[in-house]
Amino acid sequence: MSNRPYIVGNWKMHGTRAMLAEARAIDRAAERLLKVEVALAPPFTLIHATRKEAELIAIGAQDVHPADGGAHTGDVSASMVKDAGASFTIVGHSERRADHKETNALVKEKAEAALAAGMSVIVCVGETEEERDAGKAEAVVARQLTGSLPTGDDVAEKVTVAYEPVWAIGTGRTPTVEDVGAMHRHIREKLESIYGEAGASVRILYGGSVKPENAAELLAADEVGGALVGGASLTAESFLGIIIAAAEGEKD
Numbered sequence: 001m002s003n004r005p006y007i008v009g010n011w012k013m014h015g016t017r018a019m020l021a022e023a024r025a026i027d028r029a030a031e032r033l034l035k036v037e038v039a040l041a042p043p044f045t046l047i048h049a050t051r052k053e054a055e056l057i058a059i060g061a062q063d064v065h066p067a068d069g070g071a072h073t074g075d076v077s078a079s080m081v082k083d084a085g086a087s088f089t090i091v092g093h094s095e096r097r098a099d100h101k102e103t104n105a106l107v108k109e110k111a112e113a114a115l116a117a118g119m120s121v122i123v124c125v126g127e128t129e130e131e132r133d134a135g136k137a138e139a140v141v142a143r144q145l146t147g148s149l150p151t152g153d154d155v156a157e158k159v160t161v162a163y164e165p166v167w168a169i170g171t172g173r174t175p176t177v178e179d180v181g182a183m184h185r186h187i188r189e190k191l192e193s194i195y196g197e198a199g200a201s202v203r204i205l206y207g208g209s210v211k212p213e214n215a216a217e218l219l220a221a222d223e224v225g226g227a228l229v230g231g232a233s234l235t236a237e238s239f240l241g242i243i244i245a246a247a248e249g250e251k252d
């Protein structure tokens with residue numbers, strides 16, 4: 001597992017071929033910022049075209065179905081996105097948990113399907129505002145980790161966790177650096193209890209209103225190994241601001 005900060009753009013349901021120029025610009029700039037590992041997760045429809053544009057950055061999917069194929073109209077499997085050029089997938093994003101009623105058990109099945117197809121996974125967790133206000137944030141995240149993370153031998157090195165508090169997504173609000181550090185330390189403990197020693201090197205990304213202006217301080221918080229970026233990954237200009245902040249935070 002690389003120690004470089006991992007900065008991943010999640011384009012969500014945004015993007016037509018007109019946006020390939022942004023992907024190309026991000027990829028070209030990433031060549032000059034090799035201290036950072038950069039990845040983009042465009043919608044399914046752009047995976048293949050983005051893979052062809054990009055020489056350096058990893059391309060991933062935003063979701064996969066747990067089955068490898070079959071009668072599942074409208075769904076897409078891990079082996080299909082891999083064939084289109086994806087090397088990783090996001091699973092368990094809070095928008096999917098909310099919009100599609102995805103449970104921890106389903107997220108785990110999806111993660112295991114991605115691993116079986118030879119991909120790596122980013123498993124998302126995070127509490128709602130009510131859960132944080134009720135003092136339940138750590139318990140909720142612990143339950144999500146136990147229920148959603150894939151298990152098995154040599155799995156940890158293929159797994160990244162993204163902590164995305166639901167109330168910080170697309171709102172411009174972020175937790176304090178102290179709160180981010182506290183939650184990431186809690187996630188690290190859980191990872192070590194689930195994966196043993198291998199849990200110490202699983203990367204933990206922060207996601208939720210990361211922007212060029214706040215990236216440096218969020219990336220410097222305890223146990224933060226990168227960022228999962230929504231809105232600010234949609235243009236090369238703002239995404240590069242975050243990638244540069246990550247590169248500047250790295251010692252030579």
Ligand code: 13P
Pocket residue numbers: 010093164168169170171172207208209210228229230231232
């Ligand atoms: P924003 O960066 O737009 O808040 O989205 C975060 C996110 O959900 C990334 O997966």
